[in-house]
Amino acid sequence: MALTTLSFDNPEALTSAFAEDLVSILKTGIRTRGRASLVVSGGRTPLALFKQLSETNLEWDKVDITLADERWVDEDHADSNTSLVKNNLIKNKASAARFVELKSEPSDANEGVNAAEAALASMSQPFDALILGMGEDGHTASLFPCSEQINDGLDMSSGRTCIAVQPTTAPHQRISLTLPALLNSRNIFLHLTGEKKKHVLLDALDNATEAQKPITAVVNRAPVTLMWAP
Numbered sequence: 001m002a003l004t005t006l007s008f009d010n011p012e013a014l015t016s017a018f019a020e021d022l023v024s025i026l027k028t029g030i031r032t033r034g035r036a037s038l039v040v041s042g043g044r045t046p047l048a049l050f051k052q053l054s055e056t057n058l059e060w061d062k063v064d065i066t067l068a069d070e071r072w073v074d075e076d077h078a079d080s081n082t083s084l085v086k087n088n089l090i091k092n093k094a095s096a097a098r099f100v101e102l103k104s105e106p107s108d109a110n111e112g113v114n115a116a117e118a119a120l121a122s123m124s125q126p127f128d129a130l131i132l133g134m135g136e137d138g139h140t141a142s143l144f145p146c147s148e149q150i151n152d153g154l155d156m157s158s159g160r161t162c163i164a165v166q167p168t169t170a171p172h173q174r175i176s177l178t179l180p181a182l183l184n185s186r187n188i189f190l191h192l193t194g195e196k197k198k199h200v201l202l203d204a205l206d207n208a209t210e211a212q213k214p215i216t217a218v219v220n221r222a223p224v225t226l227m228w229a230p
């Protein structure tokens with residue numbers, strides 16, 4: 001396990017240092033490979049980071065952005081991660097970035113998996129940067145410990161990059177990158193705020209199986225930088 005923890009005094013300091021790191025990584029991707037790829041998470045934690053990034057100078061027209069997971073809801077739904085990214089990240093200076101959507105038309109996420117995998121395949125991989133979040137149940141992306149699909153999502157030899165997931169302890173059917181797809185990243189960050197989530201993470205790493213706390217499956221397999229503030 002290789003977890004590097006960067007702790008900041010407050011969320012503002014975390015946001016500013018994190019945005020700087022990400023821009024530097026994306027610039028390297030653009031300089032080296034012509035385009036850069038960024039995978040972000042949804043939920044509430046990344047909001048301030050998205051806003052800061054959106055106001056940062058970068059050749060955004062050379063950046064592809066996607067989500068680590070999406071709730072299978074329409075874009076005008078309050079829980080849509082797609083609208084969260086469009087309204088907070090892909091705007092201002094970052095409005096020229098290309099957004100690669102996981103969500104498509106079918107009413108069942110299982111029917112949208114192939115289209116999501118095809119969309120993802122259009123991005124430069126390994127991804128330059130992956131920003132993961134974590135729920136208090138230890139889920140990351142939408143790899144939910146409560147779901148019937150958890151072992152398929154964690155299967156390193158499935159050959160799949162996306163999976164449909166039905167959580168039982170959280171709303172909405174989801175689509176998620178699988179563990180091997182998440183790990184196909186040059187730089188993996190875990191973005192957490194608050195004592196409670198830090199405790200959940202450290203406890204999970206000591207005491208839980210990967211299916212019980214899926215975030216551990218990432219940390220067990222790749223170098224991860226924890227970006228944390230109280």
Ligand SMILES: O=C1O[C@H](COP(=O)(O)O)[C@@H](O)[C@H](O)[C@H]1O
Binds near residue numbers: 142
């Ligand atoms: O449902 C989700 O939850 C996690 C954590 O969200 P947060 O609001 O506690 O930051 C998020 O990383 C994931 O993308 C999202 O779909």
